Amino acid sequence: MILECSQCGSRYEVPDSAIGPDGRTVRCANCKHSWFQSPPPLELTEPAPVTPSPVVAPEPAPEPAPLPRSLARAPEPVAAYDPFDEPAPAKRHGLRWTIAALVALVSVLLGAAALLYWKAPQVLTQLGLPIGGASTPLVFSDKNVALQARPDGSKLFIVSGKVLNPTASSQHVPDIRIRLVDAQGGEVYSWRITPSVRTLDPQASVEFNGAKVDVPSGAKNVQLSFVSELAG
Template sequence: MIITCPACDTRYTLADSAVGPQGRKVRCAQCGHMWWQSPQDDSVFHPDEVTEFHPVPPPSSKTPSSKKKAPAKSAAAAGARRRALVGWGAFVAVLVVIGAAGYFGRATVVRLWPPAALFYETVGLPVEPPGSGLQLQNVRSEQKAEDGKTALLVEGQILNVSETARMVPTLRVTALGADRQPLRNWTVEPVPPQILPGEIATFRDVQADAAGVQEVMITFDGGR
């Protein structure tokens, strides 16, 4: 049952058995007022033991609908956090891949964009030029007639003069004409692609049309 203090209107809840069939004296915990409470609600005062009750808690301001919305908001926030973490993780992974490619493929980067060599040197990662530690030797070119046309033969050797194994880069051959003007260029793949200190790789190439070629120039291209 619920009873109300006649002095301050504070409401209390208690079991029916707490009052009993004869009623009993009670005191308001809010204002201290005493009265006789009975099931019939008569207000006869008796100097018996006083029982003090505690106020009924005020009804919650939250509605059932607000309680149902809280989990949804929490789930939405958790989903947003997960998406943010996944996005940042993907961004960091891309940076790692770019950094690794820039570190391990810096020779290729410099070959494609020479100004990058200055950047690598500034950060303490100097890039060796193509053919570093290697030496061209016994290079020769020869023109000869084949099927009524002048063919150009180019051949030579590459010696590893360093103290470590070296990858042998691609060679670029440039055909020069009168006044050393470039006529055309092409690449040649030496074999084997890697040589130990003191070992030699060789190259040989024949171009079918060598008309107008006065000289050839061979450089390390680094494209391997």
């Protein structure tokens, strides 16, 4: 029977007994493609009547004629090749896996950098990267302090102003600490104000205000400062 490779079109002439009645896996000597070859179809013919015939010696079987060049392409000779052996294991594409791993690593690093910059500035300070804090170049402007009486008799202590970025680059805006001190400079009361924005463009400003009810009466002065994120 004739075997033809579905991948490269190479054709081979092999005896039917090599395939067997159940078929078997074969492999092309030219391109190494493997496939399952079914057995040759059985010929169902009407049996001829048996007539006695003289016993003669069998003639030698003729050698199979070579296939025409238009139907067969001779494969390159391969030393000690068995067309019915097991297919060779597929090679792993190491370069493709390496490139995919590098792309995934870069994506993770970019995502982590974005998270640290926009969502968790306190993590940067824990890693030793100072942002904001007492050393920030930001300054306060238009500071105003007022004490307002409320209808219920309580007093509302109001502090407002602006945070200005006088530099030529964007700056991180930390929390603002309001400290009320007595005549001797001792702290009487304090609280923190969270700014409405965390990043201030060059030469830009942002307003802030905070109010507390019934602050201690011993307060004489108000001090404004930026909270050091390194200290918490």
